[in-house]
Amino acid sequence: MAELKIEEASRKVRELFDKGFAAMERGNLDYAIEMLLACLDLEPRLLQARKYLRASEIQKRRKAGRNPLVPLVAFLRGLPLYVSALLTVGKDASRALKTAERLMRLDPLNMMYIRLLARAAEAAGMPEVAVQTLEVAREIQPQRADVLAWLGNLYLEMGEGRKAQECFERLVDLRPNDPQAIKQLKDATALSTMQKGGWDAASSYRDVIKDVRQAHRLEQESKAVKTSRDIKDLIEEMRARIQREPDNVNHRIALAELMARAERYDEALEVLSEAQQGSGGADPQVDQMIADIRIKQMDMEIARLREAGDEDGARRREKERDAFVLEDAQERVKRYPNDLRLRYRLGVLLFEHGDLNGAIQQFQLSQRNPQHRLRSLYYLALCFKGKKQYDIAMEQLEKAASEVHTMDETRKDILYELGTLAELTGDKEKAAAYFKEIYAVDIGYKDVAEKIDKVYGR
Numbered sequence: 001m002a003e004l005k006i007e008e009a010s011r012k013v014r015e016l017f018d019k020g021f022a023a024m025e026r027g028n029l030d031y032a033i034e035m036l037l038a039c040l041d042l043e044p045r046l047l048q049a050r051k052y053l054r055a056s057e058i059q060k061r062r063k064a065g066r067n068p069l070v071p072l073v074a075f076l077r078g079l080p081l082y083v084s085a086l087l088t089v090g091k092d093a094s095r096a097l098k099t100a101e102r103l104m105r106l107d108p109l110n111m112m113y114i115r116l117l118a119r120a121a122e123a124a125g126m127p128e129v130a131v132q133t134l135e136v137a138r139e140i141q142p143q144r145a146d147v148l149a150w151l152g153n154l155y156l157e158m159g160e161g162r163k164a165q166e167c168f169e170r171l172v173d174l175r176p177n178d179p180q181a182i183k184q185l186k187d188a189t190a191l192s193t194m195q196k197g198g199w200d201a202a203s204s205y206r207d208v209i210k211d212v213r214q215a216h217r218l219e220q221e222s223k224a225v226k227t228s229r230d231i232k233d234l235i236e237e238m239r240a241r242i243q244r245e246p247d248n249v250n251h252r253i254a255l256a257e258l259m260a261r262a263e264r265y266d267e268a269l270e271v272l273s274e275a276q277q278g279s280g281g282a283d284p285q286v287d288q289m290i291a292d293i294r295i296k297q298m299d300m301e302i303a304r305l306r307e308a309g310d311e312d313g314a315r316r317r318e319k320e321r322d323a324f325v326l327e328d329a330q331e332r333v334k335r336y337p338n339d340l341r342l343r344y345r346l347g348v349l350l351f352e353h354g355d356l357n358g359a360i361q362q363f364q365l366s367q368r369n370p371q372h373r374l375r376s377l378y379y380l381a382l383c384f385k386g387k388k389q390y391d392i393a394m395e396q397l398e399k400a401a402s403e404v405h406t407m408d409e410t411r412k413d414i415l416y417e418l419g420t421l422a423e424l425t426g427d428k429e430k431a432a433a434y435f436k437e438i439y440a441v442d443i444g445y446k447d448v449a450e451k452i453d454k455v456y457g458r
Helices: 011-026 029-042 047-063 069-088 093-106 111-123 127-140 145-157 161-174 179-194 198-208 212-221 228-244 249-261 265-278 284-307 311-335 340-352 356-366 373-386 390-401 409-424 428-439 448-455
Strands: none
Touching (some): 047 093, 047 127, 069 093, 069 111, 093 111, 127 145, 145 179, 179 249, 373 409, 390 409
């Protein structure tokens, strides 16, 4: 799920958000909660609205004081809803998410409700919402190891190495003899070291890193993106670390990242080749870095060719780059056949290259990944539509439409294709119904306004 910014939201969503925010500022918490919940019903990706909703709920809960009857009454009132949501998480995650939000309105400090909301968000393919929710739990109960582990793993899946490292450092403090926690910390540290942009975030973690000297070093490294001299100094420092610890693969990954920033791509690839050998040749993160650097190399060559006026040469190199991207995706799926995210990416590339049967095979597998399920079904429909198998395409879209209940971009895409397929099969009335549903919330989506005008004879 990509987070939606308020300026990207529909006018209706913005109006609800503005009303909720204004009410929260005035202290009218009940109305603020009402408006922000309505806002999220329409647009669950609007994390800013969820943030203010949670702040309003917690403020209201704390105003009730420390009366022990308050959480007890809230729990008893919410018990039927809680049981219902638990039973529907695996079947209808979006519905469970909405139910969990209603429970949070009863008591936003109830850890059972918090965990339910995070679980439903994760099942609905909204890891950002799960993270936002678990951060609230960590603030309420900072000693809970299960929350730290859950949050750390989510940050790892989202590529937030530094934040994952922070969670696992705290977890290891609580469980110093837990081998799983120690392994997770090592994984997070490795990702944090190699992650693009990781240097920038380092200084914000000074307070949570016990070793003050390490914090100081991270603050120095955070300047790496600002000047070429800083990068050069860090490259030399990383080379020194490799000499001291030649078996530490993470140092080589970090060195390659720095070299890539300095556009020393050949050297970066050489270092990554060494890292591959050190890790036994099976490291998906290293594979991704190698592919990214090679693409950057080709993009730089294409730009130079265009600057020199060689448009034909630039187009030839672009074709070579596109071929490399596809071949690399195919190769990585062979190496990591159980990674459904790689299969989804390969499916999109095959679809773009016109290999519909190959794309169908990948999307039929990638739909098992909750995060990519809806888009996989959507692309499956496009593939069957391209093969003129309209009935099968319609089945995929109807399945997807039944699983997404908010009018986000994915649902608009699904409804539009359903309308298009209805047009192709001669069912104009059904097509108009699908287009009207989009038109009612977003008149500017594609050519839907033109289609509706035709329906009304304008």
